[in-house]
Amino acid sequence: MTQLNNGITLFFSLLIEAMPFLLIGVLFSSLLLLFVDEQKLLTVIPKNVVLAALAGSLMGFMFPVCECGNVPVARRLLSKGAPTAVAIGFLLAAPAVNPVVFWATWIAFRDQPEIVFLRLGFTLFIAVAIALIFSAQADMRPFLQDNLTRLMGSPQPAPVEPEVSPLLRSGTFLMQAPGQVLQLDAPPAQVMAQATTVQPPLVARLPLVVDNMVLELRELGAVLVIGSAIAAFVQVAIPREVILNLGQGPVTSILAMMVLALVVSICSTVDSFFALSFASTFTGGALLAFLVFGPMIDLKNIGLLLTVFKGRAIVYLFLLAAQLTFLLTLVMNLYTG
Amino acid sequence: MTSTPQANRSSRPAARRPVPWQALLDAAMLLLWGTMMLRFAVTGKLYLLLHPDYMWLAYLALALLLAMGIVRLGQVGLSYRQGRAVSFRSQEHIALLPRQLSVGLLIAIAIFGLIYTPRPFASETAFQRGITDVLGQTRSRPQQFSLGGTSGDRTIVDWVRTLNVYPEPDAYQGQTAKVTGFVTHIPGWPENMIMISRFVLTCCAADAYPVGLPVELPAGTAPPAADTWLAVEGRMQTTVLEGKRRLAIGSATLTEIPEPRTPYEY
Numbered sequence: 165m166t167q168l169n170n171g172i173t174l175f176f177s178l179l180i181e182a183m184p185f186l187l188i189g190v191l192f193s194s195l196l197l198l199f200v201d202e203q204k205l206l207t208v209i210p211k212n213v214v215l216a217a218l219a220g221s222l223m224g225f226m227f228p229v230c231e232c233g234n235v236p237v238a239r240r241l242l243s244k245g246a247p248t249a250v251a252i253g254f255l256l257a258a259p260a261v262n263p264v265v266f267w268a269t270w271i272a273f274r275d276q277p278e279i280v281f282l283r284l285g286f287t288l289f290i291a292v293a294i295a296l297i298f299s300a301q302a303d304m305r306p307f308l309q310d311n312l313t314r315l316m317g318s319p320q321p322a323p324v325e326p327e328v329s330p331l332l333r334s335g336t337f338l339m340q341a342p343g344q345v346l347q348l349d350a351p352p353a354q355v356m357a358q359a360t361t362v363q364p365p366l367v368a369r370l371p372l373v374v375d376n377m378v379l380e381l382r383e384l385g386a387v388l389v390i391g392s393a394i395a396a397f398v399q400v401a402i403p404r405e406v407i408l409n410l411g412q413g414p415v416t417s418i419l420a421m422m423v424l425a426l427v428v429s430i431c432s433t434v435d436s437f438f439a440l441s442f443a444s445t446f447t448g449g450a451l452l453a454f455l456v457f458g459p460m461i462d463l464k465n466i467g468l469l470l471t472v473f474k475g476r477a478i479v480y481l482f483l484l485a486a487q488l489t490f491l492l493t494l495v496m497n498l499y500t501g
Numbered sequence: 502m503t504s505t506p507q508a509n510r511s512s513r514p515a516a517r518r519p520v521p522w523q524a525l526l527d528a529a530m531l532l533l534w535g536t537m538m539l540r541f542a543v544t545g546k547l548y549l550l551l552h553p554d555y556m557w558l559a560y561l562a563l564a565l566l567l568a569m570g571i572v573r574l575g576q577v578g579l580s581y582r583q584g585r586a587v588s589f590r591s592q593e594h595i596a597l598l599p600r601q602l603s604v605g606l607l608i609a610i611a612i613f614g615l616i617y618t619p620r621p622f623a624s625e626t627a628f629q630r631g632i633t634d635v636l637g638q639t640r641s642r643p644q645q646f647s648l649g650g651t652s653g654d655r656t657i658v659d660w661v662r663t664l665n666v667y668p669e670p671d672a673y674q675g676q677t678a679k680v681t682g683f684v685t686h687i688p689g690w691p692e693n694m695i696m697i698s699r700f701v702l703t704c705c706a707a708d709a710y711p712v713g714l715p716v717e718l719p720a721g722t723a724p725p726a727a728d729t730w731l732a733v734e735g736r737m738q739t740t741v742l743e744g745k746r747r748l749a750i751g752s753a754t755l756t757e758i759p760e761p762r763t764p765y766e767y
Contacts, residue, residue, distance in 0.1 A: 166626065173620060180559055378569065381569075
């Protein structure tokens with residue numbers, strides 16, 4: 165009975181501590197969904213592939229979304245012609261490298277600041293590395309879902325020779341405002357983007373923000389409830405010796421936390437509180453593995469990723485992210501623990 | 502999503518308007534969550550769940566939840582009176598769990614939270630979590646902490662932090678100790694020894710860890726039941742427990758006290 169009471173108290177403690185961050189997270193993601201124009205953002209992305217990967221990874225500071233919100237944004241980025249490095253960097257890093265998550269991690273682990281900063285560092289390193297690997301592939305199309313490649317249109321033809329006047333282009337055009345034309349046979353997503361540049365007025369957009377907040381809160385709140393229940397259950401129902409044996413080994417603890425991250429699928433805005441409940445029993449490297457790997461890939465996320473990538477690409481992403489996380493956190497366990 | 506062609510087209514008699522269940526459920530979910538958190542805040546049970554430093558976040562969340570619930574309800578009321586169906590306009594979102602399941606789960610948890618009263622962790626958990634007067638690897642070890650006043654003002658966690666910096670028990674011999682906490686019985690200890698203990702929080706109940714000091718009961722005192730809250734007053738002495746020299750409170754007077762409003766230390 166005591167166990168049950170403890171479990172429930174723990175469960176509510178996690179929920180109440182995490183709910184404010186979840187609310188702030190959905191508020192930000194809803195505001196940005198309606199107020200930030202990725203098209204404009206893409207024009208300032210550096211051309212160098214390493215810098216582009218880094219820029220993509222750091223874009224989370226402008227789109228503080230957790231791993232449920234980042235897939236739609238990455239999908240929009242790809243469909244609007246973002247370089248692969250930018251989209252992949254954003255996809256992997258944004259859920260962990262953003263101000264809301266940083267703040268939440270700081271509150272949970274202010275006694276172990278190395279966890280807070282290494283979470284940022286490891287995530288950026290892994291995201292940039294994988295973004296570079298993927299951008300070695302010149303044409304991403306075979307890795308992407310068909311409905312997305314249709315939006316992207318066929319590959320851009322080689323640049324037209326510079327001496328030809330920009331006015332002399334072949335294709336079907338619609339006359340827009342003076343000096344502007346809309347190319348109808350351009351890739352569909354670009355046509356859409358050009359045709360709908362007029363944003364609804366501010367007043368009309370505010371109810372949209374509330375709508376989107378409720379929608380995301382409902383979805384992510386339910387996952388948070390399930391995640392907190394699992395955390396509380398593990399804490400009180402599994403004998404402490406079993407957890408300690410698992411949690412103190414430098415290798416087993418990392419593997420256990422990575423599996424947990426994969427299964428629990430808790431939102432990155434609040435996952436540090438989940439990890440915190442394991443702080444006294446698991447190695448620092450294992451906690452970091454959970455905090456770095458979880459936001460990149462988990463069961464919930466795979467469903468979302470399938471809306472962008474084909475299975476083969478997700479397997480590559482998964483394997484690369486898992487191996488890099490494992491290696492980095494193992495080094496940490498062996499040399500600092 | 503509940504919109505039907507009829508509903509969009511006209512303001513027919515009220516009976517034909519569809520009830521916007523989905524929007525009502527959303528509003529109920531938000532209001533119930535806000536109320537649940539309000540209840541924890543008003544009854545002081547929030548102290549059992551969170552570190553006081555972060556309570557403002559919980560207050561912010563409960564205000565936001567209630568506000569969103571009221572706005573949602575207002576939207577429903579307005580559009581219902583105008584005979585329009587409530588339309589949900591959100592792009593870009595891909596649902597993972599079925600909508601009804603998410604709402605159902607959240608509403609169920611909120612109702613449960615409205616009925617259930619959280620209880621602070623007690624001796625059984627303290628024992629299971631490894632109660633100790635030594636702070637482990639992952640415990641909060643502040644870079645500096647100040648001990649104001651005399652030794653009699655120190656709480657259990659102050660004593661434990663002091664011991665961590667200078668562990669020799671003889672150094673504290675004869676100092677006055679005056680602490681409050683709950684009773685834990687440690688198996689293997691002599692009959693006349695109990696542990697007076699507290700849980701320490703750094704963020705929320707998820708990271709609560711127990712600390713404690715051994716207390717030597719005066720001769721002839723029956724050991725108090727586990728989980729009894731006591732104020733213990735006595736003098737520090739060195740006692741050998743399980744083959745180790747440990748700091749303990751000797752010649753103690755025990756006074757039973759009610760469970761404090763804030764049972765944790767920080």
